[in-house]
Amino acid sequence: MVRSSRGEASPGMWRREAGTVVRRALELPERAADSPDPFVIIAGLRVPRVPTEWAPHSHPRHELVWVRGGTLTSRVEDRVFTVSQGHGLWMPAGVVHGGRATAGAEFHDAFFAPERTPFAFAFAEPTAIAMTPLLESLLTHLSRTDLDAAARARAESVVFDVIQPSQHRLALQLPGDARIDAIAEALLDDPADCRSLEEWARWLGISDRTITRAFRLATGLSFAQWRQVLRVHRALTLLSEGLDVATVSEMLGYAQPSSFIAAFRRVMGTTPGAFFDAADGTAQGVRNPVSGVQNT
Incomplete structure (x- = not known):
């Protein structure tokens, strides 16, 4: 556990910002509780108004998190992952991790039922994920509560077709x-x-x-x-x-x-400008995969 110069224990890697709210664990959406449900993937969104830190915890489901307009840092044992817009982080079920999100970032998460996740896509280790416009659109679509079973099944199957690791080095080995x-x-x-x-x-x-x-x-x-x-x-x-x-x-x-x-x-592998231009283009290109209407 890294301690800042001010002596504050932190699951992240950087000095804790003033005004940071520390929470015990990231709460799962109600539909992603431990009780059985018909959904393979449950997606949601929250916007921390202040810098927010989650103490080390784990989930019974696989988790994919990504942000818009900010950065997420996650500590897993002796590795630190830094993911900004255009990238996400896959956290396998049961893996203990801590996290931190910058204030005002759109914090998206999706939980995957382990017993119904195809083995090839259930990454055994925390993995940085490329949040392509299609993948982000599908997961945004799955956050809806009014999808019928057939529409949800179609979208869930495509998610597993398009999810891929990021090509960028987003993990730092301590x-x-x-x-x-x-x-x-x-x-x-x-x-x-x-x-x-x-x-x-x-x-x-x-x-x-x-x-x-x-x-x-x-x-x-x-x-x-x-x-x-x-x-x-x-x-x-x-x-x-x-x-x-x-x-x-x-x-x-x-x-x-x-x-x-x-x-x-x-x-x-690229300049700062090109890296963030690509991320901005990804966010602007996110469309609803069913209606074709741009998400805002």
């Missing part, structure tokens, strides 16, 4: 190694901390080679690569809140915006 966890916690608290590998080694009283080997073994990345991925994850939240690239670059410790853009491209 070290989980007592020798270097203090570095990870310090950088989670302040991603702009620019101390060199040698300075971190002196701070911990160990060799820089030990730090390098520990990061490689625990995360598959060098220390410099891991810090770069962490900063890009933090940038996803800051950019989704409307901050410009120059401001985010400075906040994350980059000397020039061009350096930040290059780092973002290395991690995400």
Whole structure:
């Protein structure tokens, strides 16, 4: 569990924002209670008015969550997932996770009955999902309460045809190694901390080679690569809140915006502008799959 510099325990990875409301668990829609029902997929929507954090919990059903106009961060053991508009997160039934949503984000969720979810689509691990216009439209359609059984069955079957993992790196592996966890916690608290590998080694009283080997073994990345991925994850939240690239670059410790853009491209495979333009296009293109009417 990461603690911020203010000593607040948090299931997320970043310093908790002022005014954050902490809830014990994300409540399932009434129709997704444990009692049997005829629906494979139950979808819903909520809009947290303030930054909202959910303490570690699990659900009896598979869960797919996604946001519009904000960011969702979820902590699962030693992994942190950051999903912004255009992407979602599949959480298998029974997996303990904590989460955090930014204020004002449209927070969408869909719960899948495990016993009726095709095995090929019941991802065994938390997985970032590409929220294509068709997938989002189908799940929005399934949030309706007036669908007859045949219409619901048709929409549910198409969901399983189109759901696919995201191609972007939306998970950050935390070290989980007592020798270097203090570095990870310090950088989670302040991603702009620019101390060199040698300075971190002196701070911990160990060799820089030990730090390098520990990061490689625990995360598959060098220390410099891991810090770069962490900063890009933090940038996803800051950019989704409307901050410009120059401001985010400075906040994350980059000397020039061009350096930040290059780092973002290395991690995400595209520039910040293209990444969020694609997400905006996805949201604007969401249509009701039955009526063809644009959702607003």
